[in-house]
Amino acid sequence: MTATPNPAARPIGIFDSGIGGLTVARAVAQRLPHERLVYFGDTAHLPYGEKSTAAIQAYAVKICDVLLRQHCKLILIACNSASAAAYELVREYVGSKALVVGMIDPVVAYVGQHYAGRPVGLIGTKQTVGSNIYRKKIDQLDVGVDLHALATPLLVPMIEEGFFAGRVSEEIIRAYLDHEMLQNIDALVLACTHFPLIKPQMEAYYQGRVAVLDPSDVVAATVAEALASRQLLAASAEQGPRHQFYVSDFTRSFEESTRIFFGQEVQLDHYPLWE
Numbered sequence: 001m002t003a004t005p006n007p008a009a010r011p012i013g014i015f016d017s018g019i020g021g022l023t024v025a026r027a028v029a030q031r032l033p034h035e036r037l038v039y040f041g042d043t044a045h046l047p048y049g050e051k052s053t054a055a056i057q058a059y060a061v062k063i064c065d066v067l068l069r070q071h072c073k074l075i076l077i078a079c080n081s082a083s084a085a086a087y088e089l090v091r092e093y094v095g096s097k098a099l100v101v102g103m104i105d106p107v108v109a110y111v112g113q114h115y116a117g118r119p120v121g122l123i124g125t126k127q128t129v130g131s132n133i134y135r136k137k138i139d140q141l142d143v144g145v146d147l148h149a150l151a152t153p154l155l156v157p158m159i160e161e162g163f164f165a166g167r168v169s170e171e172i173i174r175a176y177l178d179h180e181m182l183q184n185i186d187a188l189v190l191a192c193t194h195f196p197l198i199k200p201q202m203e204a205y206y207q208g209r210v211a212v213l214d215p216s217d218v219v220a221a222t223v224a225e226a227l228a229s230r231q232l233l234a235a236s237a238e239q240g241p242r243h244q245f246y247v248s249d250f251t252r253s254f255e256e257s258t259r260i261f262f263g264q265e266v267q268l269d270h271y272p273l274w275e
């Protein structure tokens, strides 16, 4: 007879279109240092922000299969575009096999709590902004948040190419933040998991006039609450957890970028989604 595996010892699965979701994985690892993470970056299909809803849903289901095979107790969709396109489908698909957390609901709840009756800006990919999902969910709260959402498609390739702390990125960020859609706001939600890397430049642009909201910590807190409320938090161990990082297409430059996104360089293992 095989021993029943301890459900709390199972890993947390995290996925994104690429390595942007590592900013969220980093926040989860900081908040929950005993948890083992299995990260999947779908680098073969990056960027999701330009893909159709149907395509993203197909990728998301394939990735969930990978994470469920690894016995993940919770699947975190660390990508706003995938959360916009596939959160409901993923929840249905995963069923009772794992908990599912996306990027959108935790941030909507935070904004509703802290910015009721105030104007709030939001930037993200074409998929995220075009889905209108943030507006729908914020409107459902009915607390008078006036959301100003703008798609900023140049920012992901800019960051992927390493432009996030110089004159080129400063100009592009300025061009977007100067947009009339984003005027007279009290806060700006970074609704793309790549954007925490350019938060300092956005804060420099606003000079304290607008709060720049990086949702990573709010989402990590939601993950912690979801696990704690079901007694699924991993126990501390003498040795730190050994995380696993997979990508559907491997390049050395992805591996090098993990240092910037995760805070340390990690080894990426190639895991093709379709053989």
Ligand code: DGL
Pocket: 016, 017, 018, 020, 021, 046, 047, 048, 049, 050, 078, 079, 080, 081, 082, 124, 125, 128, 156, 191, 192, 193, 194
């Ligand atoms: N990380 C994705 C997000 O949060 C954006 C990158 C992409 O377009 O694939 O939406």
